[in-house]
Amino acid sequence: MSSLAAATKPRRGSLERREARQGFMFVSPWIIGFLVFTAGPLLFSLYASFTNYDITSQMDWIGTRNYRNMFYHDPLFWKSLKNTLFYVAFSVPLTTIGSLLLAVALNQKIPGMRYFRTVFYLPAVLSGVAVYILWSMLLTPGTGLVNVALSWVGIEGPAWLQDPNWTKPAIVLMKLWGVGGGMLLYLASLQGVPEQLYEAAELDGAGTFRRFWHITVPMITPVLFFELVTHIIGGFQIFQEGYVMSPDMNSPGSPMNSLLFFNLHMYLKAFKTFDMGYAMAMAWFLFFIVIILTIINMVLSKFWVHYEGGDNR
């Protein structure tokens, strides 16, 4: 079908209309899928958050009671929200800076670089429960590799997952292991920074740091921005780590509920006590937090994100 090579001058209107119709026909499977499997459940859960829905026996309208309970009567709601906020506040900047620095380091042109890039990227491929169990071992007080390594330099490591003050820092530390994913994106955008900019700056006498700060960083801001937004959204969704890494298997989120993240609390409400309506109210609350943060990010991005080809977007 060499139809696309048509060079005839068609009558604009009808052709566009027909193309639009055909376009819609092609995307209709996706649109129908979206309505049935995404938008529908979304609206259902919004409605359910105002009911006492428990999946199997009841669904009566109770107005804003779930939301009121959340704010005024559930001590674990605030506890879990604080846990999640703590995680986001520390993990996002650390992983962002970590993966950026790693990308810069791996962007040097020396032999064997490809090997290092692969090695650093590998942990990002692995994920899930196996990695968490591995890290639980590494973080064992006394014999775990982390504390053993610390003892070589004369630091007595904390009890990590056993000590409520150190559980979340332990998770943040563990997450740094996966910086390879972000590193890959930064690496790609670093490769795209034109060489002549550096050469020009060098001629003007800019040192390494100034070149990095005034050329490299502005040139990769779009990727930085993208990473920041997705990390914040992803950070708020932390769940499995608290579920798997609690030292007391019968009490997800232990010790002292220091690993009871927002989504873990929500999951336990939904599937252990069947307070599905309440869990959906929590989910929508989280959605609003994330959407507000994302909007703030978008607005702020005008001031620091630099797109090539002007700022007319």
Place this chain on the structure above:
Amino acid sequence: MKKVKKTGLLLMSVALGATTLLSACGKSDTAAPSNSPEGSVKPKEKVELDFWTFWGSETRRPIIEKIIDDFNKSQDRIVVKHTYYPFGDIWTKELAAVAAGNPPDVIVNDINATPQRASKNQNTNLSKYLAKDNIKDRFFPELWSTVLYKNEAYALPFNTDTRVMFYNKKQFKEVGLDPEKFPNTWAELEEAAKKLDKKNGDKYERIGYAPQYAGFDWGSIAMNFDKGINWFDKDGKPVINDQAHLDAMNYVLSFTNRIGQKNLDAFKADFGSKQANPFIAGKVSIWPDVGTFYTQIRDYGQGMEFGVAPIPEKEQGSGHWSVGGGFVLEIPKGAKHPDESWEFMKYMTDKSAQLYWAQKNFDNVANKDVSNDPELSKDPVYKMLVDNMKVTKVFPVPLNAPDFQKLVDPQRDAAMLGKTPPKEALDKAQKDVENLIQQNTK
């Protein structure tokens, strides 16, 4: 040109549509071939039941499938099909299936949450069937009372467990303790534990006993101290901060203070499973665990000399209270063939199936007579476990505070880590749970 384009499009969309259709119809269900001899006509319609379990391990799967097979051969109307789902998924899947109105016919579920599921309309009331075949006396009374919601049964107990003390006789002898006489009270246990400790400088090579290890933690000890009452009294009022529970906490803390939290953690770091299990490896001399732990000792302990004893008591006569759990069989709400499901559940809790399960798994079963079967009782360990059922309590989830544990656990952690004085911690837990109940009964 335009024509070509149009036909091309048409062809493409037809092709696309056809493939989706085809892939959707590809898995048409072919009826199960009847295995009747020489095509004799069956007068009755066959009913196929879908039975969900999480018994997919190499040991358990053949056992359950053999029982199912026996049932299928025992009659010619009901055919049970076994579906395995992993432990973490099975009940969430079932919940979704019940909500969608397409549940399995029978499922294995957690005994403690049976009344909770009943209150949420997730399982089927069995009163109608029990009126016809009253099989209630098959089961241990403690288990039976656990499956009741508003005095009506919603499940049949299948298997159960109880916690006992395993102890290393050789090490008892080594430090001059009588290997045939396990400490009767918690105070005596502590004395024995001190004797059994083995230190090299300030490092522990062996810890006689620590309540922080294995399967009988402060919560269970508190229940034992309180003559079998755990967190709620007879009327369902929370009694988290009563004196016995506080005493239990101080008992556990006395070990923390003597051995040191750091030492406890460091020692625990080397705990593994199978040969590396601390009891089997000789690192810990006294080890509370469920009865099936015996099979671990048998398979990996290379003939180690061990004894089993009931959980100690607080003082002479206060009771060797232990805690148990187990699994039930139930008919999810909305199952299509409840009558046939009942027949199968009746078979599963009857003598032959229960006996086979008990023998092959060395598991405690819910059927009383089978538990006391002379063949099984020949094994002294098994007999002891069955006798222990008399002092074993099962604690169903309290309906007005199903997630109260999330409020007790952090206070327990705070007290155990020395961050809050025990009394204060328990008072706080008590208040939190009272608030929760108040919230839920509004």
